[in-house]
Structure formats: structure tokens, C-alpha cells
Amino acid sequence: MVASAMCNLPPDHRPYTDKYFLRSRLILEREGLNPLVTMQVFFRDGPGVFAGGAEAAAILNAYSPLAGHGGTVRILPEGAPFAPLEPVLHIEGPLKDFIELETLYLGVMSAATSLANGQPEPTPEGVAAKARAIRAAVPDRHLMYFGARHWHFAAEEAFCRAAVSAGFDSCATDAGARAAGRPSGVGTIPHALVLAFAGKLGKEQATREATLAFDRHIEPDCPRVALVDTFNHEVDDALDTARALGSRLSAVRLDTAGELVGQGGVPDDGRPYLTGRGVTVAGTLAVRQALDAAGFSEVGIVLSSGFGNLEKIKAFVAAEKQYGRRLFSSLGIGGLYKSWSATADIVRVDGRDLAKNGRHYRPNPRLKDIW
Template structure:
């Protein structure tokens, strides 16, 4: 957890607008709610010199992300950006309910139309970072931090990968599935084999692994062993064939399937849910590998894992070495709100809202 803690202390540099590939239509208000655009026009005519302070907050304990992106957005698309005063927390900071994470002070018509876009950036990035952080924390319940791989490429539109991958990095994910997910922080995607590779070798896990290491001899070999719905049998086949070369096995059994191990051992059934990647299957897999001397082979699990499910596995000391997690990390669990709270330096805000100074905010130069 040390790396995450360093991020929480703000010991990383801000990203700049060189990183983000903004859509130029933002400048024209294409992504802004129409009432913001109308307000901009009205203010320009009736109150062109008024100065407002807009502050942003949310209502949970969370891990903040998206501030660098928002600051770059303002610097790129606001009118007269050098005349705006921005104060902000940093990506990776832990935040509390209703804590002010950013304030922007200046003429409303210069930046107000970006309010909804800013809310959306902060909401999505903070949601992903917080979801990942909670999963990473769950994967360390035994006192040993088990790696979490962010595998969300198939669960959302591809255009979200770079930002989601960065947010997952801020939250503590060890690795990402695609190159795009790593784009903003300078790494590359990782991964070994999908089910499609095994299918192309007629379901032969050994043949698929042999081709893989011939093509990518520098990679760690991790065999996907649930293709034939017989994870233990295929894991042993791979281990016997490749010995020390086999770094690990990944189990990705569908939640609608029961592994053939339980069909052969029906006396084990009746006290647990045997579908998908379950604890009993992983206990049995670990024992089968160890009994044949393959103690070095690690076990990676994926397929529908959530914070709650990982917590149950860790509390049960299920012998998992690494978790692959996807869709549960992309749920929007944090929603930000922007409010105008000061008008020309004096309190003026929607009833129930007020200016909340935060000594943790840093002025953005």
C-alpha cells in the first residue's frame, strides 16, 4: 500500500493539457447543458463584470481523481484562463463528504459553461479511483497486498480507457489490460491469453501455451485453464508440460457453469454455491498443484469479482495470488456538484449551500 499512500500525500506531479485529447467542440459548448450556455449569454449582457466563486464537492469518503484533467480543461477552453483563480486538491487525495475539492473564481461567462463537464470528469474519475482503492484494500486483508489487474476494457466504450486506466492507477491497480489504459502514466498493457487462443488450438491448453512462449519467450507464462470447464485438469496438464516455465494459471469460470471437478466429486456439493470461480475450486486447485510439486505456480482469478467478493475470499484465506477485476470498478458511485457560493466576494448561494473554505486546497499556478 506504500505506493498508494504516496499518492494520497500528493507527492506526484500534475498532468498537463499535453496529456489529454480534448474534443475541440467543448469550446463551442457542445457538451455543456444548454441552460449554462444561455446563462453565459445573459450574464455577458447584464452583469459582465461580476466575479463568482464556484466550488465542487461530493458526499462520500472517496479517493479524488480528475483534478488535473479539470485544470487542463479550464486552461484550454475557458475564456481568459489566466484571469481565473483556481485552488484544488490533488489526484489521489482522500476526501470526506461535503469537503471542497476545488474552487474557481472569476467572471462567470469565462468558465461557467464548463460546470457540468467538470462535474462529469470528477465524478467518473473519482468513482473509478475509489472503486479500485476499495478493491485493492480488500485484496490486502490478510496483511499481504495481492495485485489487482484492471480489466475494464470490455465493460465500457473504448474512448474511456485512458482516463479510466489513469483513475485505476491512482486507486492502486497494479496493471492494466490495454495500452490505452496506461497512456497517461507511461506504462504498457499486460496480458497473456484469452479463450480465443485456446479455441484456435482446438481446446488444447498445452499447444496454446507452447505457441505463446515461442512467440513471446520473454513473457511470464500464465495459462488460462477454464476453457474446457475443467480447471484443475488443464492446470496440471500445463504444469506438467512446462514446469518452472509456468508462472501461473488463471481461472475465469463463468458464473453460470459448474467446473467438472465437482461433477467428478459430487460428494462435496450441498454446502456452497459451486458455480463460477468459487473458494472450494481454488482450494482444490492449489492442493492439486502443490501435491505434484508445483508450489511455484500462482493462481489468478477473474470473472465478476467485486470488493465484497474479494473480501470473502481473503477472509476465507482462499489461496489467490492475483485478482483480475473489470465491470465492478466502472460503476459511478461518486457524484460531484458545482455551486456558485460567492458573488463579488460576498456570500450568495442556493439555500442549503455555502462557501466551505478548505485549508488543504492549493492554488494552481
């Protein structure tokens, strides 16, 4: 499937783009925001050999005015070795020029690099089997398929159909959602949008103001879900945003980086998924308790990052029984199959180092200029 689709790009990238990037592009336009940013891409897996760079560059060339606007793309050569966390791609330019393309270029690099390093190609049958197991573990929560960035766009419709047929409720891309019988993709705010506001207003205001901008410009029937982990102030930013939006805030989303202990969480004490780094039971409980104490018990919690791991889901379900309270209302899950998944982060904004906590700019002299 991947080989036959190489550089056979769709006429329009937007159906294969995670919905929150499409919405973010609209918000940036209406807010008059277009910072000059550096985007950095790496793999957690490895060491290995890199693949998919040529198609990623073709995507940027086909759909972005970046080259004409003085932007630069530097990428690791095809077949070059790389280490975990080593940057394989740097993109510099106006954010609006390429914010909609992250899903596609990550997907083609993830698929090609996975195959180049011996990972099997995932199948719709395998996706459905994993989705059924997850649905059985959480029969009463909203499940969103967030896996478009983890594999080539050519597989998106088939994987979304498989996930929804096995019990998932929604998908992040319009193409996948429609193939699965849903009206459109779902998704609200990515870290990129929060960082764009941070570049203008500072970290303390960015989460709140990005959510307020979403509320101003996005259709009223789209739930207002604030992403509150960008600066590792999960509790503070959840409360700040809840106070600003009041009853309009549907939920907050936790996607704490795997390098960090969430605010209010507990350092690793030997209890997997309950304590430690990333999205954990302890960190989620801290946000839930803070919202409840401040009078925001109706604000839900959306969890993402690592919930393709069935054992992690079971740990949260067991914790809910222990504490006698619901910790989350929905899950965003990309990992319905094994892949070496590329990750992208803004690491500089308007010439200043600025990134989500736990990430930072890493130079790599082995990257080669594409333009």
C-alpha cells in the first residue's frame, strides 16, 4: 500500500489532515497571527535508518508556499542512520504556510521508516482487533482514532473504517471520518496553536487565550476542549481556562510529554501508569480534584498519549473503581498498530527558543538543505 502511493499525492491535502490543524489555520488567519517558527521532527524509536524524507519534502513542496516565502527545509538523507530523539527534519518559516501539513509529512515518514526498520505493515484487520479490545475495556467512553500521523495517508480511510466498525466513535480526519460513516473529523487545539499565542502573549496567558480564540471563531456546535499540558501547568491552566470560558468549556485535554511529571502528579514510585511521567492516573486525578473543588465538576477530561496500550487503559479503569469517581470522559488513541512514529514540535518562535515543556531545539549538522 505504501510503495504504490509514493508521491502519488491527493489533489487536496485537507481531507487527510487532522482536523485541529485545519481549525488552527483558520484561527491564526482570523487572529492575525503568523509567527516565524522552527518545527523539529524526531523518532523515539531507534537506532535505525531513516526513510520517507523525499515524500515528506514533496508534500511540503506541493501544498505549501514556504519556499517562496523564504522558508527552509533541512532533512536527513534517505537511508541515513539516526538515533532516538535525533532531529531528522527542521522546517523554518511562517506557521500558516505549513501548519496543515504535519499529519501528512509525519505519516509518510512514520510509515516508510517503520518498514525500513523491519516493522510489519499494519492491516485493517489488525486495527479492528485492537480497537475491539480497547472498546471492551472502556465500553462507556467516547473513543477517537487519532492515528493519521502514524501511517501513510493512503491507509487512512481503511484504518478509520476498521476502527469505527470495531467500536470507536470518531476519527481525526475528514477523509477517514467520511469513509467510516461519520460527517467530519474531530479535534480542537494542538500544541502548535498554543505556542503561537505564547509567542505573542507569553506562556502564562497562552492556553487560555488560544482556547478563547477557538471559542470566538469555531462553529458553536464543536465542543470547546482546552489543551492544558503545553507548559506543564496542567492544573493551573485547566482552572484558568475554565474560569475564562465558564459553562462553554466542555473538557480539558491532557497530553503531558513523556519527559515530564504532570503538575499535581507523583514521580515514579514503581506503580506503572499510576505515577511517573506522561499522562498518569495521579496527574489526571489532580486535575479532576482541582476542577471539582473550583466548581467545575461538569468539565470533562480528555486523555491522549499512550492509550493504544491496553494495560494503561486498564490501570485507569481500575483506579476509577478504587477512587469511586470517573477520571476521564474520552480517549484520543493513535496506537492501534505498531509503528516508529515521528513526532513534531515547534521549538522556536520568532527567533526565540520556545517549545512545549520537555522539548527543545536540537541542532543536527547531518541535516541537508532541501531549499
